[in-house]
Amino acid sequence: MENIIFLIFRRMRQPLLTLTMTYAIAVLGLVLIPGQDADGNPWHMDFFHAFYFVSYTATTIGFGEIPYPFTGAQRMWVIFSLYATVIVWIYSIGTLLALIQDKTFQEAITEGRFARRIRHMREPFYIVCGYGETGSALVHALTERNQNVVVIDIDPSRVSVLQLENLRQYVPGLHGDAARPVHLLEAGLEHPLCRGIVAVTNFNEVNLKIAITSKLLNAPVKVICRADSHEVEANMASFGTNYIIDPFDTFAKHLATALQSPGLHLLHRWLTGIRYQPLSNPIYPPNKGLWIVCGYGRFGKAIHKRLRDEGIDTVIVEATPDETGLIEAGLPEEQWVLGWGTEAVTLEEAGIGNAVGLVAGTDNDSNNLSIIMTAKELNPNLFVIARQNNDDNEGLFNAIDADIVMHPSSIIANKIRVLLGTPLLYEFVSLAMYETDGWACELVSRVSAIVHDQVPEVWEISIDEQNAYAVNEMVLKGGKVTLAHLLTDPQQRDKRIEAIPLLRLTEGSRELLPAEDDSLKRGDRLLMCGRLSSRYRMEWTLQNEHALSYILTGQNKPRGWVWQLLSKKKTNGASGTA
Amino acid sequence: MNPEKVVFGFFIVLALTLNFGFFVGDIHNPDHHHVYELFAVVVVNVVATILKFGDRTQMGAVLLATSLVAVLQLFAAAFVWAFAVHISGTGLTPVVTASIVSLSGGAMLANVISVVLLVIETVMLRR
Numbered sequence: 232m233e234n235i236i237f238l239i240f241r242r243m244r245q246p247l248l249t250l251t252m253t254y255a256i257a258v259l260g261l262v263l264i265p266g267q268d269a270d271g272n273p274w275h276m277d278f279f280h281a282f283y284f285v286s287y288t289a290t291t292i293g294f295g296e297i298p299y300p301f302t303g304a305q306r307m308w309v310i311f312s313l314y315a316t317v318i319v320w321i322y323s324i325g326t327l328l329a330l331i332q333d334k335t336f337q338e339a340i341t342e343g344r345f346a347r348r349i350r351h352m353r354e355p356f357y358i359v360c361g362y363g364e365t366g367s368a369l370v371h372a373l374t375e376r377n378q379n380v381v382v383i384d385i386d387p388s389r390v391s392v393l394q395l396e397n398l399r400q401y402v403p404g405l406h407g408d409a410a411r412p413v414h415l416l417e418a419g420l421e422h423p424l425c426r427g428i429v430a431v432t433n434f435n436e437v438n439l440k441i442a443i444t445s446k447l448l449n450a451p452v453k454v455i456c457r458a459d460s461h462e463v464e465a466n467m468a469s470f471g472t473n474y475i476i477d478p479f480d481t482f483a484k485h486l487a488t489a490l491q492s493p494g495l496h497l498l499h500r501w502l503t504g505i506r507y508q509p510l511s512n513p514i515y516p517p518n519k520g521l522w523i524v525c526g527y528g529r530f531g532k533a534i535h536k537r538l539r540d541e542g543i544d545t546v547i548v549e550a551t552p553d554e555t556g557l558i559e560a561g562l563p564e565e566q567w568v569l570g571w572g573t574e575a576v577t578l579e580e581a582g583i584g585n586a587v588g589l590v591a592g593t594d595n596d597s598n599n600l601s602i603i604m605t606a607k608e609l610n611p612n613l614f615v616i617a618r619q620n621n622d623d624n625e626g627l628f629n630a631i632d633a634d635i636v637m638h639p640s641s642i643i644a645n646k647i648r649v650l651l652g653t654p655l656l657y658e659f660v661s662l663a664m665y666e667t668d669g670w671a672c673e674l675v676s677r678v679s680a681i682v683h684d685q686v687p688e689v690w691e692i693s694i695d696e697q698n699a700y701a702v703n704e705m706v707l708k709g710g711k712v713t714l715a716h717l718l719t720d721p722q723q724r725d726k727r728i729e730a731i732p733l734l735r736l737t738e739g740s741r742e743l744l745p746a747e748d749d750s751l752k753r754g755d756r757l758l759m760c761g762r763l764s765s766r767y768r769m770e771w772t773l774q775n776e777h778a779l780s781y782i783l784t785g786q787n788k789p790r791g792w793v794w795q796l797l798s799k800k801k802t803n804g805a806s807g808t809a
Numbered sequence: 810m811n812p813e814k815v816v817f818g819f820f821i822v823l824a825l826t827l828n829f830g831f832f833v834g835d836i837h838n839p840d841h842h843h844v845y846e847l848f849a850v851v852v853v854n855v856v857a858t859i860l861k862f863g864d865r866t867q868m869g870a871v872l873l874a875t876s877l878v879a880v881l882q883l884f885a886a887a888f889v890w891a892f893a894v895h896i897s898g899t900g901l902t903p904v905v906t907a908s909i910v911s912l913s914g915g916a917m918l919a920n921v922i923s924v925v926l927l928v929i930e931t932v933m934l935r936r
Contacts, residue, residue: 241863248859255852262845278848279891 235339239330246323253319257285257312264308268299276305289316338406342417345405349419354379356425357651358418360409360441361432362389364622365457367396368644369429372505374400376652381418383409385432410440412448420449427453427473429647435463442472455647459529476646478639483533486616486635490518490541492668498675499660502733502760503649504686510679514634516614520587523548525572525602527555530592530618530637546581548572573601578609588614592637596624603631655691655758659734662743674731674744681729681761689733690766692717692757692773699773706753710783714757715747721771721778724785728768730761820857821872821927824879825920827853832917836910837903847890850913851883854920868930875923882916 261281268274276284280298287294288309301309330336356379359366363384370380370393382404384390390404407414409432419425430441438456445454455474458464467475489496497513504511522538524531527549538545547567549557557567570577572591583589589606591599596619603615617633619625628636649656663671678687696703702712714735720726735745736756745757759769771778781787827850834841858876861869886909893905 237863237865239863244859244862247862248856251852251855251859255848259848262848277894278844278887279895 235335239333239336242330243327246326249319250323253312253315254282254285254289257289257316258282260308260312261285261305264302264304266299266302266305274299285312285316288313289320291317342405342407345403346417348403349381349417349422352379352419352422352424354424356381356419356422358383358415358420358425358428360384360415360428360430360437362386362393362404363431363433364640365431365643366429367393368641369431369647370398370402372644372648373651374398374402375506376648378651381405383407383414383418385409408437410437412444415441415444416448420445420452425449425452427455427651429651430454430456431643431647432457435459439463439466442467443470446470446472453651455650457643474647474650476643477529477533478642479530479533481642481646482530482637482639483537486516486534487537487541488664489514489516490537490543492671494668494671494675495663495666498663498671498678501675501678501686502656502660502689503645505645505648506686506688506763508686510682510684510686516616516634517587518543520544521546521582521585522588522590523572523578523581523583523586523606524590524592525549525599526591526593526618527552527557527567528592528594530594531555531590534590534592534616546586548577548581571598571602573598573605575605575609578602578606583609583613586610586613588616590616590618591633592616592618594618594620596620596627600624600627600631603633653689653691653758655734655736655756656689658736658741659743659758662734662741666743677731678760681731681765687760688763688766689758689760692759692769694751694753694755694757701776701779702751702773703753704776705779705783706751711750712779712783713748713750714745716779716782717751717757717769717772718747719772719782721768721775721782724782728761728765730759730765730769732757733760734758817860818927820853820860821920821923824850824853824857824876825917825924828879828883828913828917828920832910832914834910837907839901839903839906842906842910844890847883847887847909847913850916851880851887854880854883854916857923868926872923872926875919875926879916879919879923882912882919886910886912886916 258278258281261276261284262278263275266274266276284297357373358381359370359373360383362370362382366382366384370382373380377400379400380402382390382393382402384393384404384406385408387406390406393402393404405414405418407417409415409430412420415428420428428441428445430438432438432441435458438458442454442456445452450471453474454472455476456467456472458467458475458477459479461477464475464477485496485499488499493513493515497511500511518541521544523546524535524538525548527535527547531547531549535545535547545566547557547562548570549555549567550569550571552558552567552569568577568581570580572578572581572593583606589603591602591606593599593602599617599619603617606613607615615633616635616637617628617631619628619636619638622638622640628638681687692699694702694706702717705712714732718728718730718732720728732745732747733743734757735742737752738754759766772782773779777787827846831842831846831850854876858873858880861873861876864870864873889905889909889912890901893899893901899905
């Protein structure tokens, strides 16, 4: 960046020097050559007028001969200096303009502006490397929740797309290679308010490099990475990357949850849904019978493993068993079939007639669509899982009516959104895994009773000075505030806010669906779910001491000191007479 | 011998010597300070400034800064001159002359610093 500024200055030397010298010679000549005034007396032009004259002739404006008509000698000099100055002027200005329009110079300027903007950030922010499908979905979700994001992408067209996008927050975007530490530093990696860095570029090596850079230069920062292979995953984990997300493993895990307990799977989908989305219906993947898995790539492998763990019979359809490692896996002959799965013959060989489930999991969208269409003709009752690789094919996958569409980008974006927005939800889900399906179904019905038709809002509460001023003060004074108090409507004490406390973190212990009459402590963290309006109402109780005291005592405390004095007198008088 | 250094040193020293030439004499006597000299000082100083563009060293930055100061002072002096003679029409009264010369005196101080820095750099390099 600095190099280029200096280079520009150095290249400006020549044109500026030429301009100065030509002007100086022309001006000096005009001053030295004698002229005549109106009465024919000898007269010398002064520097001021000479400079004025040269300035307007050099820029080809030409106001004429002033203050008196020129003599022959003067005119001869003017002819010379006119051509010289005009040519030099055009040369110098042209060079300067070309330098300013220089692409590297322009880029240096925008980069400098970007770095300055990041240095002046006053709110916590996240860095998102890669503004592809995943990155843009993530940036949308984060800005919707009023979080600040900074984007780096190597493709200039994607950065311009970012600028055109109608996001809720301003998102500064840098066109640069995120694998180069200098760009990460410019994006604010060492900024004290940088909360986390998300590496979701299309290249494993770049993601790996980002993770290493971040951990070396700013170890406490939260690093979330996308990894498409187990080797890279292990590599990232070895130096303490906080979260590594493999879309295929994540999806396979969700599928396993859906197989074991559909209620829990539904609960998870509702709680992690995007605001204003309609509630989704439960899905019941058949957990008895034969499943056909087309494609034994990263996705097929992950699904296959989970299905086998659940004790489900599977047949794999794979066209290139040598490349994908199907031969080395040493599966028995009857458990796999050679072929694409796009033709009826292969599918029939795999036993499509009595299969219950089909996974179209190749890395080619057209093949996946073709597999599903062929299979549905042969067996219309199949439970179909489709892998969608490309964002553009969304309409096609909606039309094919698969039971689940697996879209890697949205899976990653969704998971990162939860990790960054509501980390407690992540803990809640991992704790809920140990509960029964009945427990989950009961919670699902409680949630649906509250929210009716849109996904519930999920939010965190910290009992501290900044996020719960009133409650914090009350606890400091020794007052008792319980969860039940928070769930009371601050406008009408006998009414309840429509929200469900999901998780409470207190002094290191975690309580799933916490009891409502335990008193809150400072530093507690709570996870709530309910309607958006409930969230805003609860905010009153948390922050406003009058709302809190109304809930605790049922009385509206007088606010100003005059009324406080008066009310004190009144109560004293009342006690006196009694 | 580096021809760039010759030209560079030449202009920096010339800026100082011309500046000194303009500055010496009675501070309020217009006969001691000729307008041609002021013109030469301005031109040479501008050239010296442009020559200092694009030097990345700390020394180069300070040299550029001193030159910019000198040029600024001289432009102010030239402006005062033009204003007094052509705009307000008061002509070169002792007051005006004194202010022009003192402005150029300031520029000379900046030029002295430039030359001192140049000498220091030369001594330190020893090549």
